[in-house]
Amino acid sequence: MTLKNELALSRPAALTPEIAMGLGMLQMARERTLRTVESLLPGSLDVLVNGHTIGSLLYHIALVELDWLYVEVKQEELPDWCTSLFPIEHRNSDDNLSQVLGDPLSKHLERLSRVRQELLQTYQNMTADDFAKPRSLSHYDVTPEWVLFHLLHHESLHFGQIQTLIRVAGLRDAEFRYLMS
Template sequence: MILLNRRTLLVSPLPGFNEEIGRWLWCLEDVRRTLLTELTGISQTILDTKIDERQTIGSLLYHIALIEADWLYEEVLVTEWDPEILSMFPFEHRSADGSLAHVEGQSLEEHFYRLNKVREVFLSHFQSMDLTDWRKPRVLEPYDVTPEWVVYHLIEHESHHRGQIFQMLRKLRKDL
């Protein structure tokens, strides 16, 4: 029997990277690809609507990009933020009560641009990285962390929020 919708599921290293690092980065990119694919074409209303007084999809997209940039500059590079990237985050990360900043009124294109630009810069810093640097701990005051762990964490972080966004999308598409 031939299955017409049979897929091949495998991880392939991103071209231009050390093979092992490229595999991890492929996973990071795959999470993003599925997120952007699902969000393509959603309305401004869906992007900006709060459910049960929680954050909006727009707020979560802002948060995902901000956290990725923060881990890149603070933990991997241990340097000041690129001013162009920093300028993409005009809102405080969290409100006074600790909840994510409310981001409303930014178009899907603006969110996609920010996510894509941060990812482009993120990936560019890994192209020349070898396995020694990939596994070299950055010794910071609160903890030691490797770029390898940062990428693992970002996969986990974005996957978690992608799940939240997908749940919100289902509810909003049904209710609106």
């Protein structure tokens, strides 16, 4: 018997359907990333391919989400807990992503989860007016609505990179199957 996949968007609670839909799409992208990295063979996070590791990309995904949430959306300083979860400078002197080596998958999952919890709490309590209200920064104005779009796009791009690293380096058990379309 063939199992049938259910392709439907699960929407987290939010004050508006638009915010719930955006959060649901963001969560689906994260679930796809998590399923992919949780299926990797041991030691795969630190395999260097074309200047990147999967661990470094996971660190980057979480740190960028944190930065957009606090700097653009909340317009607050990063909280103290960020120092222990993100001890490595984001980029090196050549402006490439810093290598994040040696962290177990559990540490990467902790980062991704903690930041996502903060994002969900912020957006779930946001009104429609606040969701559409531009935040004025020195070089641009940005709305929380656009930030959700950007974070979805950002994670999807890096998911593609992770998939490429997995294929090039042969980091996955041959039994893994995942619906990509």
